[in-house]
Amino acid sequence: MVDAFVKSKIRDDKVTLFIKASCPYCRNAVELLQEFNFLPGHLEVVDITGMDDVQDYFQRTTGQRTVPRVFIGRTCIGGFSDLQNLYQELPGMLQKIGALQ
Template sequence: MAGAKQKAQQIIDDNKVVVFSKSYCPYCRASKSLLDEKNAKYFLMELDQVSDGAALQDALEEITGQRSVPNIFIDKKHIGGNSDLQAKKGELDGLLQQAGAV
């Protein structure tokens, strides 16, 4: 678990915007679609397509208290899931610019 937690934290620290996702998840698709609309540059980790995805999901739950995907970070800050991202639509341009992700 320590390795997965370290890896998840490293990904969050190394990228301006991170989406931990699952390729088949409709909420993840909605989040990626919104970020694409905003021309955001983001790091995407499809947890169902990497060998340590389950361990990373466990680690993210430990870090954020959130088990579900998408699990989104902007500028190292935990945003939450798709409904949280959609709720921030109005301020998203500012958040992405501040993070240097557009």
């Protein structure tokens, strides 16, 4: 059930962030990505507050259960620090998956 929920949110041409609203790293990740000019529907923020089963699923599938979990296309790039480390490469990555205007 939880795998179907996660997989329903992830697409080849979109960036998906799984966050908890109270998490400062999650807010920072959202702010960083909002700097880019996404096509409508190509940036989705999914609040998983209280959904420990989703975090358990991420532990099994990505090796980490922390949030944010950032997916560019179907690839989990990690969390906020990983997103920061990729900052210079993000425009090309986002262009490549067709997420930008």
